[in-house]
Each structure stands twice: as C-alpha cells, then as structure tokens.
Amino acid sequence: MKQEFKAEPYLEKIRNIGIAAHIDAGKTTTTERILFYTGKIHRMGEVDEGSATMDWMEQEKERGITITAAATTVYWSKGTGEPYRINIVDTPGHVDFTIEVERSLKVLDGAIIVFCGVGGVEPQSETVWRQADKYQVPRIAFVNKLDRVGSDFLRVVQMMEDKFTSKPVPIQLPLGSEDEFRGVIDLIEEQGYIWLDETEGREFRPIPIPNELKGLVKEYRERMIEAVCDFDEELLRKYLAGEPILPEDIRRGLRKGTLAIKLVPVLCGSALKNKGIQKLLDAVIDYLPSPVEVKPATGIHPKTKSLEERRADPKSPFSALIFKIANDPHRGLLSYIRVYSGKVRQGDTVLVVPTMDKVRIQKLLLLHANRKDEIEMLQAGEIGAVVGIKDVKTGYTLANLAHPIAFEPMEFPEPVVFIAVEPKSKGDEPKLFQSLAILSIEDPTFKVKTDPETSQTIISGMGELHLDILIDRLKREFGVPCRVGKPQVSYRETITKEGVAEGRFIRQTGGKGHYAVVTLKLQPIAKGVEIYNEIKEGTIPKEFIPAIRQGIEENIDAGVLAGYPIINIRVHIVDGAFHEVDSSEMDFRIASSIAFRDAFIKANPVLMQPIMDLEVVTPEDYLGSVIADINARNGKVTHLESVKGHRIIKALVPLAATFGYTTTLRSLTQGRATSSMQFSHYEKLSEEEKAKIFPTIPTF
Incomplete structure (x- = not known):
C-alpha cells in the first residue's frame, strides 16, 4: 500500500513568492512597504529618493529601477496567528532585464503581479504574465497607485479580463479615488478599511460601507461568489440553497481556484500612500501556495536518463536549483539556490550537475537585498545562497552524491544589441577580461567575444539600457573605465x-x-x-x-x-x-x-533584422508628433487607444531605428510621454535597406 506523503509542519508556513510588474507600476515601493510593515526595515525607502532597500546596486539607486532580482526573507502573522515565513524575490520591470524575471519565476511557488492604476496592463506586465503561465505560477494581482489622477481600478480589472486567460476576481474595491483614495472595501468580509496617515499606515480601522457604494459592493460580491463556486462544492451548495456564505467558505474556494491557475484574486491600494499593504500580505498567506502545494519538482537522472521527482520533504535526498549567480565584492561569487528537497549544511559535499563535480559547501547565507546572514542549514522549500562554488552556471543543479538529479535547464534569449568596448588604460586589459567573465557568469543574456578581424572586444545584450548598466558596473564595481563604440544591431541570416x-x-x-x-x-x-x-x-x-x-x-x-x-x-x-x-x-x-x-x-539567403514592440503613452496633444516620428523610423502603428486624456500607441519598429529613442521622445513631448520596448521577432531586410546597411553584399 502506498504511504501517504505527510508534509513537515514548517513547510505549510512558507511562501516563496516573486513580485513582478511593468516598470513604474510601483513594484519596488510595494516591496519596501512589505519590508516596513513586517518589521524588516525601520524606515521606509523611496525609489525616487534612491533609498529603496531592495534596489541595492548604485545604478538602481540612480535610475530608480530594479535591475537584478534581489531576495529577502520576512515574517508575517495574519491577525494573531502564527508567523509565516515569506521569501520574496523582487524582480525588475524593465524589459532589458526580463531574464531576471524568468529566472526568478522558475523557482517561485507564487507571485504578486503589480499593475499601475493608471497604465493598467502594460507590455511588460503581459510578458511577466506569460512567463508565470509558462512556469504554472499561481498569482494574485495588486492594482497600485489608486491615489493618482486618472487611476481606475475597474478599468484595469477589465483590461486583465480582456488580455489574460485566468479570470481576475476583485476581492476588494477602492474607497474613494485619486486624491480622495482612503482605503479599501473587503468584499469577502463586507467591511470597509481606512489607513491612518499619522501612523505611516501601520494602523488601519474598520468603517461601515458608504451607502453610495452598497450597490456596487453587492454586485461585485455576487460576481466573486459565482466565480468561486466552480471550485468548491460546499460553497456552490450553500449558494444554490440561499444559505449564508461565510468568509472562510469564499477564501477556501478562492484558494482552490488560484492554485489551479484559473482565478486571480485582485486587490487594490497605494503603496506610496501606505494603503492596502497589510491586506496584500494576508492574501499571500490565504491564496498563494506553500512548497507542498505545488507539483513536485521533476528532472532526469543524469546517468540513466530516467524521470526523477523531488517532493518538498527535508527527509528526502538533497536537491536544489541555482537560479542566479552574483558577484559579491567581499565574498566572491554567490550561487542563489532554491532547495527542492532534503537539507544541506555547511561542510556538506554535494554534486554539481551536469559537470558531475563534487563540491564542498563552505558557507550558507540567508538573504536580505545586499545584507546576508550566515546560517547553518537550508532545507526543502527554502531560498538562500551558497558561497564559493566555482565553475557553475545559472540553471545548474546541486544534488545528493548518491541520488543525483538534473532539473530542466533554463532557456535564455539571444542578445540583440552589441558594442565594441576597450579599457581607457591599456594596462587594464587583463582586468577588463576578468570583469567581463564575471559579468557573463552572472547574466546569461550578456555575451562577450573577440572580433577575429579587428581583435576588438565585442559585448552584446538585450538592449541599450542593459549594456549601459554593465559598462557602468565595469567602472564602479570593477574599477575599469571603458571607451565604447556605438550600439550595433545583431542581425541574423537565413534562407528562403x-x-x-x-x-x-x-x-x-x-x-x-x-x-x-x-x-x-x-x-x-x-x-x-x-x-x-x-x-x-x-x-x-x-x-x-x-x-x-x-x-x-x-x-x-x-x-x-x-x-x-x-x-x-x-x-x-x-x-x-x-x-x-x-x-x-x-x-x-x-x-x-x-x-x-x-x-x-x-x-536564396536573406538578412533578418530584429523588430521591437514599442508602446508609448503620451498626452493627446503630442499624438501627431509621436506617430510621425514612429513612421519616420519605418515603424508600423498596430494599435491606438485612449485613456483619460492620454493615448496609448503600440507599434512595431526596427531595432536599428530605436537607438536614442527615449531622448527624442522626451524632447517631442516635453518629457510627458513614457515608452517601453521589447524584442518581438526577426523580419527580412528589404533589398533597399540591405543596400544601405550592407552595400558590399550582392543580391542573390
């Protein structure tokens, strides 16, 4: 008779989650508030001031965006219950760093996707959502910035409904809007909550639902219950029989639907104004899975190639996936790992797959952005870092010597932009090569090669910003100031x-x-x-x-x-x-x-050029100039929509025509438009374009 697997009690109290979003949705501020209300930090950091805890790289503090996935551990008790351990990975929203999101989602059990109450579903949020679908990650949505002019919670929910397959289910409605945004109405409890500004949002109190909102609350509560009934028979029975439905009935069904990746609970708030964060933390506990509620991790035996499974069980053989490698100025290379099964202690010897090297674990660390605390042991369900393992790459597996396993490696996109780089001082050449080697270990989408004809060092990455930041890191972190060429497009060749x-x-x-x-x-x-x-x-x-x-x-x-x-x-x-x-x-x-x-x-060979998906949000007044500029860049406008005095333009533009675009857009719109770009596909270069760019290549 098959013995039923019984999870260790500590595992049910763990949540491994990512926080992901489009750039400027307020994701890092949301994470900062989570750290503040869980007692991890004692003063709130602001992205605009450059003091956000999770944005610990110099470039992140300057640019106000998150570049690398920083990890931290916090504890949260719902009401007066036992504390839950929440391991959070804060991921970047800028498209050049999508790789960080992809790497993180692979090792997480759940995610909070943050949407801007004004911008709604933007290109990077769609990309993140697709990645979460790919790795079957249950998620909750947080519609942020509801204090902003032009924000509209229900419009964002409608955009989610239109664009995604999982059904968004609002479990809150906003109390007030824009400047008057004060709190939320909990549809499960049928209760309003307002946050007290004088306590920096630490305290919030219940208030009755205002009369003018009672009709809307009734309508959306009914919709929520109907959506949840599909996942809970007891709830459906009560609903059909007209019996009273308790909050725990709704939460139980909502949890089932969320774990099945069919429903997405939607919450609302304003991280900047300290409203809605505690309820978001409660939702992480209520609706996102513990390590034992997700499917066991699967891989293959490196020798026999048979399928292997690893449950979140500290008693089974050790296995972990390296999901990120980072260079620490004091400790050297750190391998960030997610432990899927068993446990690992300092001093243990483990197997690295696929190289089959045996390595000794020198030190284990628990992570908090750029602070790391040494610990004795990591066990199933936990996230931490290992110090000093050499010759490993992102996507490698660490395993028990007697029970090896290889988890599925990660796929990384090919770089689309490259530049030539050389040190300002000839004497810095060895240091440059050493530094570039470290950066390419950290970031699998960053490639380094030497041009065989010119002997120049060529670096390539996912976009202009990606390479800018790496050049900046060479100067600051590694002390190698560089001269760089102009960004070049990485074309492709194919046949017809x-x-x-x-x-x-x-x-x-x-x-x-x-x-x-x-x-x-x-x-x-x-x-x-x-x-x-x-x-x-x-x-x-x-x-x-x-x-x-x-x-x-x-x-x-x-x-x-x-x-x-x-x-x-x-x-x-x-x-x-x-x-x-x-x-x-x-x-x-x-x-x-x-x-x-x-x-x-x-x-019949042809050259292919990378085409980018461009999205611009601009005030109505500048629409004509922005579209004229896109047309001048050989771009094709694919979609236009209006959102409260703004226009959203979606277009496909050749990468070669996008260098320096943000500067041009700023001057066209007096700095009032925003844009984002991501790689879409490769497209054949016309004979006319080919003759311009490659005059020496004949036509076949």
Missing part, C-alpha cells in the same frame, strides 16, 4: 528556399594527402536550427560525422553573408565519400564547411 551542394576537399601532396567529400541539403524552417545525419551506413565512417557537424555549426555561428548567426534552418547530411588512408577529421570539417557555404548561397 532549399539549397543542395557538394563540398570537396581533395589534395595530393606526395605524402599523406587530404580527402573528404560531403553533400548537404539546407531547408528553411519556422524556428530554430536542426541538423540531421542521413548518410547510409558505410558511406563515411562514423568517427567523421562529429567533424562534419562541427563544420556546419561553425558556419551557423559565424554566418555566411555578413558574419551574423544563422537562424531557422534545417541541415541534412545526405552523402559523402572518404579515402581509407588520406581522410582525416579536419578534411571533413573543411569539406562540410565548403558544402554549407555553397548550399547556403544557392538557397
């Missing part, structure tokens, strides 16, 4: 039809000669790169196949037309010939390279 070619590398030199013949067929595909070996057995010895693949892969990385990586291609190795004495691996690598280049040219 089938191409077949034979590559021959045959040389007779008197002694041992060279002999290799390879035939390749190239085909365009929708996405990715695929290589298939279709050579009949006996045509070419098996030991030469890896060399043929290497010749293909080198060309895919280096490009044929203009030196850019090749995408969306399928390569078939179809035929070849060898010589018993003269053939070598190098010969086949060269022959496959010749075949690839010839087949590529025959396959």
Whole structure:
C-alpha cells in the first residue's frame, strides 16, 4: 500500500513568492512597504529618493529601477496567528532585464503581479504574465497607485479580463479615488478599511460601507461568489440553497481556484500612500501556495536518463536549483539556490550537475537585498545562497552524491544589441577580461567575444539600457573605465528556399594527402536550427560525422553573408565519400564547411533584422508628433487607444531605428510621454535597406 506523503509542519508556513510588474507600476515601493510593515526595515525607502532597500546596486539607486532580482526573507502573522515565513524575490520591470524575471519565476511557488492604476496592463506586465503561465505560477494581482489622477481600478480589472486567460476576481474595491483614495472595501468580509496617515499606515480601522457604494459592493460580491463556486462544492451548495456564505467558505474556494491557475484574486491600494499593504500580505498567506502545494519538482537522472521527482520533504535526498549567480565584492561569487528537497549544511559535499563535480559547501547565507546572514542549514522549500562554488552556471543543479538529479535547464534569449568596448588604460586589459567573465557568469543574456578581424572586444545584450548598466558596473564595481563604440544591431541570416551542394576537399601532396567529400541539403524552417545525419551506413565512417557537424555549426555561428548567426534552418547530411588512408577529421570539417557555404548561397539567403514592440503613452496633444516620428523610423502603428486624456500607441519598429529613442521622445513631448520596448521577432531586410546597411553584399 502506498504511504501517504505527510508534509513537515514548517513547510505549510512558507511562501516563496516573486513580485513582478511593468516598470513604474510601483513594484519596488510595494516591496519596501512589505519590508516596513513586517518589521524588516525601520524606515521606509523611496525609489525616487534612491533609498529603496531592495534596489541595492548604485545604478538602481540612480535610475530608480530594479535591475537584478534581489531576495529577502520576512515574517508575517495574519491577525494573531502564527508567523509565516515569506521569501520574496523582487524582480525588475524593465524589459532589458526580463531574464531576471524568468529566472526568478522558475523557482517561485507564487507571485504578486503589480499593475499601475493608471497604465493598467502594460507590455511588460503581459510578458511577466506569460512567463508565470509558462512556469504554472499561481498569482494574485495588486492594482497600485489608486491615489493618482486618472487611476481606475475597474478599468484595469477589465483590461486583465480582456488580455489574460485566468479570470481576475476583485476581492476588494477602492474607497474613494485619486486624491480622495482612503482605503479599501473587503468584499469577502463586507467591511470597509481606512489607513491612518499619522501612523505611516501601520494602523488601519474598520468603517461601515458608504451607502453610495452598497450597490456596487453587492454586485461585485455576487460576481466573486459565482466565480468561486466552480471550485468548491460546499460553497456552490450553500449558494444554490440561499444559505449564508461565510468568509472562510469564499477564501477556501478562492484558494482552490488560484492554485489551479484559473482565478486571480485582485486587490487594490497605494503603496506610496501606505494603503492596502497589510491586506496584500494576508492574501499571500490565504491564496498563494506553500512548497507542498505545488507539483513536485521533476528532472532526469543524469546517468540513466530516467524521470526523477523531488517532493518538498527535508527527509528526502538533497536537491536544489541555482537560479542566479552574483558577484559579491567581499565574498566572491554567490550561487542563489532554491532547495527542492532534503537539507544541506555547511561542510556538506554535494554534486554539481551536469559537470558531475563534487563540491564542498563552505558557507550558507540567508538573504536580505545586499545584507546576508550566515546560517547553518537550508532545507526543502527554502531560498538562500551558497558561497564559493566555482565553475557553475545559472540553471545548474546541486544534488545528493548518491541520488543525483538534473532539473530542466533554463532557456535564455539571444542578445540583440552589441558594442565594441576597450579599457581607457591599456594596462587594464587583463582586468577588463576578468570583469567581463564575471559579468557573463552572472547574466546569461550578456555575451562577450573577440572580433577575429579587428581583435576588438565585442559585448552584446538585450538592449541599450542593459549594456549601459554593465559598462557602468565595469567602472564602479570593477574599477575599469571603458571607451565604447556605438550600439550595433545583431542581425541574423537565413534562407528562403532549399539549397543542395557538394563540398570537396581533395589534395595530393606526395605524402599523406587530404580527402573528404560531403553533400548537404539546407531547408528553411519556422524556428530554430536542426541538423540531421542521413548518410547510409558505410558511406563515411562514423568517427567523421562529429567533424562534419562541427563544420556546419561553425558556419551557423559565424554566418555566411555578413558574419551574423544563422537562424531557422534545417541541415541534412545526405552523402559523402572518404579515402581509407588520406581522410582525416579536419578534411571533413573543411569539406562540410565548403558544402554549407555553397548550399547556403544557392538557397536564396536573406538578412533578418530584429523588430521591437514599442508602446508609448503620451498626452493627446503630442499624438501627431509621436506617430510621425514612429513612421519616420519605418515603424508600423498596430494599435491606438485612449485613456483619460492620454493615448496609448503600440507599434512595431526596427531595432536599428530605436537607438536614442527615449531622448527624442522626451524632447517631442516635453518629457510627458513614457515608452517601453521589447524584442518581438526577426523580419527580412528589404533589398533597399540591405543596400544601405550592407552595400558590399550582392543580391542573390
């Protein structure tokens, strides 16, 4: 008989959550207030003043945005109950740092998604939502900034309804709006609450629901109960029988719907004005899962490749995922880990997968933004950091020596912008290379290479801001001031039809000669790169196949037309010939390279440029100028909408035309418009554009 798994009591009192949002939705301020009301900090930090606790990098304090996912642990008691441990990862909202959000969501059990009461569902909030769907993360929504002019709680809820598959369920309504925003109405308890400004929002008191809101409260409470009935039979029975419905009935059903990723409880408030945060913390406990309520983590056995499962159980073998690596100026490289099963103590030896290295755990840390406290042990369900593990990457697994497991590695997008960089002082070159190596370990979307022709160091990343901040870090953190070139676009190459070619590398030199013949067929595909070996057995010895693949892969990385990586291609190795004495691996690598280049040219090759999704929110008065500027950049406006005196413009614009866009937008609108951008897709460069950018490349 299968023994039922019984969770350790401490696990039910843990919540591993992320806080994510679009830039400027007030997410870092929300996190600051959470730290303040849970007693983690004794003075509130403000993003605008540059004193926010979670924004601990110099660049974050200056720019007022969160760049790296900082982690912290807080404790919260609902009412007079036992304290719950909440591990919070505060993630960036700027699109150049989407990788941080993706990494964090993979190791979290639940999320708070913060929306701006004015802007509503903005591009980055849609991206975060999609990422949360991808990793099946239950979430609650917090509509913030309801004290702002133009804020509208119900309009934001409607936008969520229109754009997302999970159903948003308001469990609160705002009391007052804009300047008059005072508190919230709890639809579950049918009770109003107002926050006392003189206590910095530490205290709030119940008030009766104002008469003019009773109709709206009745309507939205009814809607909430109907939405929740689908998930709780007892609640449905009571509802149909007309029996009184208790708050705990609603919370129970709402929790089930949230954990099933079908419902999203929506709360409201104003973090800046200290309203609504305690109720948000209560909702984290009420509706987001503990580590035992999410599916067990799955991976494969690195040797047998059999499927393995790890429950949140401290008694089972240890396993953890490295979800971030950061350089600490005092301690060196820190590996942030989420422990899925078992426990790990200082001094333990664990296995690193996939390298299969055995490493000793020197120190374990509990995290609070940039402060780290040493601890003896981390166990199932907890998040912390390990000091001093070398040669690891984000996405690697740490496991028990006798029970290895490899969790699914993370996928990272390819960089789209690159610049040349050199130290201002020649003597700083070794330091520059060392620093760039550390930064590329920390951030998998940041790449470093040397241009083989010019010997320049080329760095590439997800956008202008991403590279700006890394250059800034080189100067401040690593003491290497740099000169940089202009940002350049990372184009791609691909083909539009089938191409077949034979590559021959045959040389007779008197002694041992060279002999290799390879035939390749190239085909365009929708996405990715695929290589298939279709050579009949006996045509070419098996030991030469890896060399043929290497010749293909080198060309895919280096490009044929203009030196850019090749995408969306399928390569078939179809035929070849060898010589018993003269053939070598190098010969086949060269022959496959010749075949690839010839087949590529025959396959009607084209250059592809990155296209960005641009969203601009501008006052009505500047609409004409903003659209004219987008058109001048070869952009296509895809959507226009009006929101209380503002217009939201969505457009697709070539990345090459976006450099310096924020500065132009500022001068066009006297600093009153905001914009955000994210990579959308690659698109074929027209012959006209190609002739302008690459005049030496012929037309095929």
